[in-house]
Amino acid sequence: MPRPVFVIPAPEQASIAVSGGTARFPVRRIFCVGRNYGEHAREMGHDPDAEPPFFFTKPADAVVDDGARVAFPTQTDELHHEAELVVAIGTGGANIAVEDALGHVWGYAAGNDLTRRDMQAVAKAARRPWDMAKGFDNSAVVGALHRAVDGAVPKGRIRCLVDDDLRQDADLAEMIWPVEWVIAHLSTLVALAPGDLIMTGTPAGVGPIKPGQTCAIEIDGLSPARVTLG
Template sequence: MNYAIAAPAQPSLPIIGSDLRFPIRRVFCIGRNYAEHAREMGATVDKSAPMFFCKPADAVVSDGADVPYPQATSDLHHEVEMVVALGGGGRDLSPEQAAALVWGYGVGLDLTRRDLQAQAKAKGHPWDVAKAFDHSAPVSALRPAAAVHVGADTQLWLDVNGERRQQTTLGDMVHGVPQIIAALSTLFELQAGDLIFTGTPAGVAALQRGDRFHAELVGIAELDGVVV
């Protein structure tokens, strides 16, 4: 196919133990999926109505690249999250069908312009400018699901400049992975290549230029980077 301008590059992630890469279609995120984080943000969790938002695929920062400090903010926050990669899709899925779609796992940061988010919340506006900006989604290499066990006792944590900022086990999630995927499938037709950020625990805080971060989904994936 011929295009009028150069076609954008396909965003992708490396795969642990392989020379192949995982192509990214869309990036979905769930908010308020850890009760303690919801409380620290002054919010409550409605278990019957999970809250979703999106980031563009080209917001993903891969291969340990530097993370530029974004424009239009003076309060950039980290939110460490398990990232799930889908190898299939569908609509109106049951949790059992949804669980079978998981292709792999990684760890990522849902970076947030917290000052812009607070302004949006105060006015009842969408969060897009606070969440969906350039370079707002650093993600590790992916570990194929067939190679690992991810359970309620799997640990997720983030260090910044060697200091532990966030730590949890996946059992603290309000909505588990199958439930998240199933709920998303009632709103969107999911497809292979979709990434899902599954929520952040308490302890979110500011990042500054020069900060180095190390995130782990323990035993599965690690992410290192620096804010520049």
């Protein structure tokens, strides 16, 4: 099949770094899980036992590499950090069984689901979509991706530090829906494909980042995801 001729220059492929080399992982879509830690659900005023997981999305080109400096986003006075474990899908599929789900994972990374919290609150109150509160430019900070080994999911602590001030600190085992369950459930809603990322939710302690501050997400055994807000 001949290569298409586009009427405007084709967009650059969004991608994230891979630990240990210069190769990069292409990003197709970014899915985010809401309220996957009980204490975070409670701090946002919700019952963590009341509902199955729900998902929202960010555009692929919202990804930002570790160490970047980005402009403070417009239209917000309350930009919040959300520390998350990121799952990179290497093998696609639909209606994936829970017991098979981890076989579809290429690797894992630390991530930060930046959120215009004030805009999100207004959207919630008006029963409107959250898109502009979550899917804005440079809103998905992702550290270098580490290849999954023998189907193992990262274990240990997930932390967020803002200018060395510890804001979030939890154990990945506190997830309400573990990684394999999230993948299986999401695959009943859409057919997953290679290049999809899943941000698996944030623990309690979300809070503001101000212009000039540096926010670092750390997960045991993974590379950090750091960003400085201009």
